[in-house]
Amino acid sequence: MYIGKLAKLSGATPKAIRLYEAMGLIPVPSRQGQYRVYSLKDVSLVHMIRRAQAVGFSLAELKPLVALKAKTNQLSIEEANLLIARKREKLRNDMDKIMSQDQQLMALHEELNRISE
Secondary structure, rough: OOOOHHHHHHHHHHHHHHHHHHHOOOOOOEEEOEEEOHHHHHHHHHHHHHHHHHHHOOHHHHHHHHHHHHHHOOOOOEEEHHHHHHHHHHHHHHHHHHHHHHHHHHHHHHHHHHHHH
């Protein structure tokens, strides 16, 4: 399938797919003349990349995991789980910071209301 079909099936834009290819996140596809020819495996991989991005992973964070997959021809579940655990820990830390800031804002709001009375 060509890049347009891959884009349609995966939900990514052709520009994003080219970026994933340039970054080494997806393998360089075979060519038919000037056209890139992708497989169903590429659809799954692009879909996974997009899902990971949707939950906060950067492409740079995904690169080591995908590079390992390309090297061994299989996804390392241990590495993926570790990456997810780290992301979840960072998210929890960020949530704690946000909750603390919210409490500080509430205290400031109450203080300002007391001063203005």
